[in-house]
Amino acid sequence: MYSHSQAKKVAIPSKSVRNAYWNPKRREALAGWLFLAPELLGMIALSLFPILFSLLLSFSEWNLVGGLSSIRFAGWDNFAAMLEDDKIGKALRNNFVYTLFTVPVGLFLALVLAVLIHTRVYGKSYFKVAFFIPYISSIIALGAIWSALFHPSYGPVNRFLLSVGVEDPPKWLADPQYSLTAIMIIAIWAAIGYKIVIYIAGLGQIPDELYEAASIDGAGSFQRFFRITLPLLKPTLFFLFITTLMSSFKVFDLVAFLTGGGPNDSSTVLVYRIYEEGFRHFRMGYASAISWLLFVIVGLVTFVSARMQRERHDVPGGRFG
Amino acid sequence: MSRAKAGKIVATALMAAFSVLFLVPLIWMVSAASKVESEVLEYPIRWIPDHWNFAANFRTVWLGDVPFALFYWNSFKLAAAMTLGTLLFSSMAAFSLSKLRFRGRDLAFGLLLSFMIIPPEATLVPRYMLMKWFHLYNSHEGLIVMGLFSIYFTFLLRQFMLGIHNDFIEAARMDGAGYATVYWRIMIPLSKPILATVAIIKFIWSWNDYQNALIFLIDRDLYPIPLGMQLFRNDFADNYSVLMMASLSAIVPLLLVFVVLQKQVIKGISLGGVKG
Numbered sequence: 068m069y070s071h072s073q074a075k076k077v078a079i080p081s082k083s084v085r086n087a088y089w090n091p092k093r094r095e096a097l098a099g100w101l102f103l104a105p106e107l108l109g110m111i112a113l114s115l116f117p118i119l120f121s122l123l124l125s126f127s128e129w130n131l132v133g134g135l136s137s138i139r140f141a142g143w144d145n146f147a148a149m150l151e152d153d154k155i156g157k158a159l160r161n162n163f164v165y166t167l168f169t170v171p172v173g174l175f176l177a178l179v180l181a182v183l184i185h186t187r188v189y190g191k192s193y194f195k196v197a198f199f200i201p202y203i204s205s206i207i208a209l210g211a212i213w214s215a216l217f218h219p220s221y222g223p224v225n226r227f228l229l230s231v232g233v234e235d236p237p238k239w240l241a242d243p244q245y246s247l248t249a250i251m252i253i254a255i256w257a258a259i260g261y262k263i264v265i266y267i268a269g270l271g272q273i274p275d276e277l278y279e280a281a282s283i284d285g286a287g288s289f290q291r292f293f294r295i296t297l298p299l300l301k302p303t304l305f306f307l308f309i310t311t312l313m314s315s316f317k318v319f320d321l322v323a324f325l326t327g328g329g330p331n332d333s334s335t336v337l338v339y340r341i342y343e344e345g346f347r348h349f350r351m352g353y354a355s356a357i358s359w360l361l362f363v364i365v366g367l368v369t370f371v372s373a374r375m376q377r378e379r380h381d382v383p384g385g386r387f388g
Numbered sequence: 389m390s391r392a393k394a395g396k397i398v399a400t401a402l403m404a405a406f407s408v409l410f411l412v413p414l415i416w417m418v419s420a421a422s423k424v425e426s427e428v429l430e431y432p433i434r435w436i437p438d439h440w441n442f443a444a445n446f447r448t449v450w451l452g453d454v455p456f457a458l459f460y461w462n463s464f465k466l467a468a469a470m471t472l473g474t475l476l477f478s479s480m481a482a483f484s485l486s487k488l489r490f491r492g493r494d495l496a497f498g499l500l501l502s503f504m505i506i507p508p509e510a511t512l513v514p515r516y517m518l519m520k521w522f523h524l525y526n527s528h529e530g531l532i533v534m535g536l537f538s539i540y541f542t543f544l545l546r547q548f549m550l551g552i553h554n555d556f557i558e559a560a561r562m563d564g565a566g567y568a569t570v571y572w573r574i575m576i577p578l579s580k581p582i583l584a585t586v587a588i589i590k591f592i593w594s595w596n597d598y599q600n601a602l603i604f605l606i607d608r609d610l611y612p613i614p615l616g617m618q619l620f621r622n623d624f625a626d627n628y629s630v631l632m633m634a635s636l637s638a639i640v641p642l643l644l645v646f647v648v649l650q651k652q653v654i655k656g657i658s659l660g661g662v663k664g
Contacts, residue, residue: 096490098567103496106481109537114503117511117518124513187399196650197407200414203646203653205596207614208635211621212417215628218429223416226431256410261657268658317509320598324618338509345513346603358510365507 118362124355145356155357158335161247162364165254165336166315173255174307177262182296184263185270195267199260206257210324213253214240240325243333250321250334262307269303270296309372316365337361414639420632421445428628445633454623456637458609459616466528466612467594470535474590475583478538482545483575487557488567497546504539512603519604526606534604535594541586544659548582549575585656588649592642613638 089097128141149155184194201209216224217239228236237245273296281291319338322328328335328343337357345354408415419435420428422442427434449456485497515534516525524530556574565573576583598614605611608619620634646653 095488095567099484099488099490099493102480102484102488102567102571103493105477106537106542107496107500109477110500110503110539112518113515113534113537114506114508114511117514118506120514120517121511183399183403187396188403189396189400190404192650194403194407195654196647197411199650199654200411200643200646203592203642204414204639205598205614205617205642207596207598207617208638209413211617211631211635212413214621215420215428215631216413216416221429221431223429223431223433230431256413264654264657313505313507317507319509323602324598324621341509341512342603346516351513351517354513358513361507362510365510366505369505 121355121358124352125359127352129351130349141352145353148353149356149360154332154335155337155340155360157332158337158340161334162316162318162336164247165251165318166312169251169255170308170311170315173258173262173311174304176255177259177266177307178300178304180259181263181266181270182292185267191267195260195264198263201257202260204257206320207324209257210253210321213249214325217249241330243329243331246326246330246334250318250325253321253325254318258311262311265307266300266303269300273299305372305376309369309376312368312372313365316361316368337364417632417635417639420629421636423629425627425629428632441629442633445629448630449620449633449637454616454619455609456616456620456634459611459613460637462528462610463595463612466531466535466597467591469528469532470594471587471591473532473536474538474541475587477536478542478545478586479576479579479583480571481542482549483571485542486546486549487552487554487570487575500539500542509599516603525604526610528610530604531600534600535597538590541590544586544656545579545582547659548579552578581652582656584649585652585659588645588653589656592645592653595642 125145126141126143127138128144129138180194180198184191184198188194216222219225219238219241222239224239225236237248239245239249242249277295277299278291281295286294317338318336319342322334322336322339323342326334328339337360341354341357341361344350344357415435416433419433419437422440422445423434423437424439424441427437427439481500485493519525519530522530524533552575556578557570560570560574595612596614597612601612601615602618605615611619617634617638620631624630
């Protein structure tokens with residue numbers, strides 16, 4: 068920390084004598100605020116103000132086409148309409164299915180692969196890179212590849228399924244029963260590299276001596292995994308759990324690009340509802356109400372997970388532990 | 389050879405096989421981009437094309453009716469501007485939050501961190517209105533403004549700057565350097581490794597952004613690559629060889645950046661997960 072006592076010891080520069088108000092302490096404070104200002108103001112303008120403004124909008128009825136003067140106070144109408152809206156029901160259901168499936172499966176698969184890469188193989192850096200490639204690729208380009216792979220009649224996936232004797236394979240993205248499944252498969256595949264890299268960083272922090280000591284005491288690899296690796300990896304696990312949980316509720320890109328929420332709203336999700344109501348039907352009030360539903364869900368989930376983490380570990384620095 | 393060593397070789401071979409399987413969609417993309425359309429959906433898959441059509445597909449994507457080169461340039465412009473802006477504003481804020489002492493600093497830091505739970509997806513409607521009011525809707529400037537600020541990167545930079553020794557700063561101050569000089573001549577050079585990491589990751593994320601572009605741009609001429617991909621999908625719905633060439637073109641530059649700078653990228657990503 069830059070210290071103030073420092074400034075007292077040194078002879079006061081003549082400038083400060085001329086201007087007694089701008090003593091070193093005030094000057095440092097001014098510099099501090101000036102350096103912070105762009106970021107802070109930017110975030111207030113593009114994050115805090117919008118979320119509060121959308122709360123206001125969610126109690127209004129406003130069709131963009133009519134201009135600002137056509138805003139009408141609507142009370143709880145938007146929220147009442149949400150309860151009746153079949154598509155919102157489907158979106159919520161899909162969001163929860165998506166989260167309940169992609170978060171645990173993704174975390175588990177990545178953990179297995181990370182432990183294997185970290186301890187069991189040669190060429191660690193090759194594997195890190197190989198599994199990471201989809202993560203840095205444009206999700207839209209990846210979606211385009213999978214749209215071909217999942218082609219209902221000619222796609223390699225279904226040709227393979229037919230060749231191993233699966234009769235009547237799903238039509239994947241074009242199938243109301245499987246569209247969400249197809250999207251979840253792509254999403255898990257695309258994001259696994261990120262989780263592996265984070266896990267491996269966490270694994271690298273576990274001291275080797277622990278494993279050596281355990282081996283001398285005769286612990287097998289399973290025991291070592293459950294007694295040493297898993298407990299010491301918990302902070303990493305929690306970090307990944309919270310971040311993937313939060314982002315799973317914001318799923319949008321694949322849905323918008325591949326299915327448009329269809330067929331028959333079978334793959335629609337909350338953010339897609341915001342997009343469609345707000346930017347296709349221009350029902351800004353209603354889209355804002357859905358936005359707040361999303362915000363509250365994400366907020367609750369974050370809050371509960373952060374609580375869980377603090378209680379279990381007492382980690383200082385909470386959410387980033 | 390010891391048993392442990394043999395086991396490790398077997399495990400490596402199995403994992404190698406699995407990693408190839410994992411990358412099959414991308415291999416398929418490269419193969420399909422090199423084929424004539426009639427061979428793309430053949431089964432069993434013909435990995436090496438019978439009739440090479442790479443050049444023709446390349447021409448269709450790059451010199452055809454859909455201006456892919458323009459999308460490329462747009463993506464580059466957007467990602468470069470957002471990256472430079474983020475580097476500047478995040479490092480300035482990080483300097484203030486790590487090395488300057490003033491009342492309200494910790495409060496401001498806490499406030500910034502708390503913004504992290506506001507999902508950008510939940511602020512789309514008001515941001516749309518802001519863009520309209522400031523006449524930034526349907527412009528690159530609007531997209532760039534929305535991509536200039538990042539709490540995540542500010543946090544990473546702050547953690548790094550906390551580790552920079554105060555002696556450097558105090559010595560410079562005694563020599564009469566102002567805070568701007570300290571920031572530009574001391575903090576920035578000493579933070580180069582982390583700045584490079586932030587730059588690469590921010591560039592990749594901006595390059596791949598789809599949602600903001602989809603909502604805040606209308607004119608085709610302003611489209612970045614992900615939206616261009618969408619045009620290709622509409623225009624060439626049943627022409628997978630061309631679509632795969634477009635995907636390949638979208639992925640390759642990032643892949644090159646990543647292969648060259650993989651250590652930085654992976655380090656940067658891991659920083660988020662490990663307490664700094």
